Amino acid sequence: MRNVLIVDDHEIVRLGTILILKQITKELTVTEASDFHEAVRLLRVQPFDLVVLDVNIAGGDNLQMIDTIRLRQPKVKILVLSGYEEHIYGPRFIEAGADGYVSKHSAHSEIKLALQKVLNQEKYVSPAVKEIMGQETKPLLSMRETEVMQLLVKGRSIAEIASQLHIQVSTASTYKLRIMEKLQVSNVIELAEKARLIGHK
Structure with missing residues (x-):
């Protein structure tokens, strides 16, 4: 049995x-x-x-x-x-x-x-x-994209992320869009859930 x-x-x-x-x-x-x-x-x-x-x-x-x-x-x-x-x-x-x-x-x-x-x-x-x-593939997210994702999950605004990472606000926005596309999510709540499940803190 x-x-x-x-x-x-x-x-x-x-x-x-x-x-x-x-x-x-x-x-x-x-x-x-x-x-x-x-x-x-x-x-x-x-x-x-x-x-x-x-x-x-x-x-x-x-x-x-x-x-x-x-x-x-x-x-x-x-x-x-x-x-x-x-x-x-x-x-x-x-x-x-x-x-x-x-x-x-x-x-x-x-x-x-x-x-x-x-x-x-x-x-x-x-x-x-x-x-x-x-396959010998590179990670789904680049190191910079991972950094941006982690800050988004912590509730940081695009302006705060740009300031912390010393990049332009437009660049931070582009990273956010790219991350959302790659992980197939439409908002930060879904992003946080996916980040948790795949082991990103």
Whole structure:
């Protein structure tokens, strides 16, 4: 019997995941958690073979969520099932120790394949993430862009950022636009959330 913990704050996602899991195996016991604090409590008292984890969830703390789970159950398999962009988050969570990362926007067949592989003690890395991880690419944000992003997240205005970094206000504005485009966000609140999840303080 496989014991699976699904950690997601949307009931419909948990139900959909259960349906896909039941297509893979009938030998299944599923436990559900709607936030990360509840998941940690369950991990302390019950052994699991697999944790299906949404990273944008109450009580979560970016990449450290993987370490928190491993601290409780070192051998448990972790599949991140997230609505966030695979090309940005997939490599980071795989490198942090997750056994797989699959987007909620993926086809049913891909989500099923990811669950199947991780349940069978294999890693799941999508072709897109595999290609990114195999490339010798420079970081998504330059050092200067990272500095600007960190100041934006701290609530600094464009004028304050320009003054602190000794650059023109127009240059600071250009950096902000470029960062928003690269991370596919439309405001500073979304930017702060993405920065937290990918480990930028």
